[in-house]
Amino acid sequence: MGNLRITEWRKLPISLTELCINTTLRCGQSFRWRKSGEDEWSCTLHGRILSLRQDDKFLHYRAIFPSKPNRLLLTPPPSATPSAAESPSPEADDTLALIEHYFNLKPNLGQLYEDWATADANFKKKAPKFTGVRILKQDAWEALVGFICSSNNNIARISQMVEKLCTNYGPLIGHIGQTPYHDFPSASALTDSKVEQHLRQLGFGYRAKYLYQTALMVEEKGEGWLDGLRNPESPVLGAEPCSGGEFTDGGREGYRTAHEELLALQGVGPKVADCVCLMGLGWGEAVPVDTHVWQIAQRDYKFGKGKHSSLTKATYDAVANKFRSLWGKEAGWAHSVLFTADLKTFSERLVAKVEVKSEKVEVKSEEVEVKVEHDDVPLIPKIEETTVSKELKREADDERIARELQSRLTKRVTRSRAR
């Protein structure tokens, strides 16, 4: 193993309103990113370990390649010329292209937020604290598996499950410190008849069967079936985009076809199908309506009465259509911003709750004697001077303080248990 090629840190100029990885990587789109250091995120991607840091002006990145790149893992674009493969260090440019693709950096996010805010007063009110949320262009198979795991589940456990899938069935790419990084397993890696029972053993519950059977079906449908459902405007890395068709409130024809085809898979209902369409297949109008979005629809968009009093299939479609008519072709993207704003993980950004938390903590903090390192401080406080308004700066401080106190509490609890 030990023989790895590590590129130096490089940087890409980008503002936090155009991309905020601290939000985007934690809002339940991808379940594989992990903290690999102070303000550093890492994940295996396209046959390498990609590490990221971000400040107010740059996204910093580096890649760690296996010494002998596993050709099976790298699926080069059709346009890649074999002769270029041996040039001195092609990985740098390759990694930049990978980042631009994966983080979907082409659209002007500031402009999109403006468009959505103009169309919708509720978006205008909620979005300012959740800027920089981008819809990732994830691998479709990975998205499919991740969201099959998501049913009746929470983000923490989904992430654990995906990690188990990688360590048990995915190829090892390398380590950061002692931590192994495996790539995501292919469908064919999950088609062995022992997989279902093994996954149950690993704590997947009833999703074990879904994953096994879906892997069988995807393999049977053949290589390229899943990517064949992509939005042609959003092709796989390296291919040329072309038109995706005409948009209506029901979505484009290609989207509806993809959605319908996905429903044939085990463990895939309308919500999971929409997640795959949006985050794995590039259909921006896919609006996954889950319990959170259903609550948002009731609270802020007058659903929950009369004909649409419960979340039936008909109500599901009505909610999704409503958001598509409101936000347009990238409705799923706008939906993700509001979804993120509603996640408990980020509730500390809402001032009222920070105050409650601080009070609660202060009572007990008298008996806290543990000094802690700032191991979980978000990036925002560091960059506040140049980019954020005073109001936001105060909130960022509140956030940091709340987290710090909470962190102390956690350590105290751990400690008293150890006695």
Added chain:
DNA sequence: AAATACCCTTGTCA
């Protein structure tokens, strides 16, 4: 269309 079971982990509350 509506009702239930399904796996399992974590947090809350007597």
Added chain:
DNA sequence: ATGACAAGGGTAT
């Protein structure tokens, strides 16, 4: 400390 209980980005029958 311990157990009941609900909820967590739903789906299948």
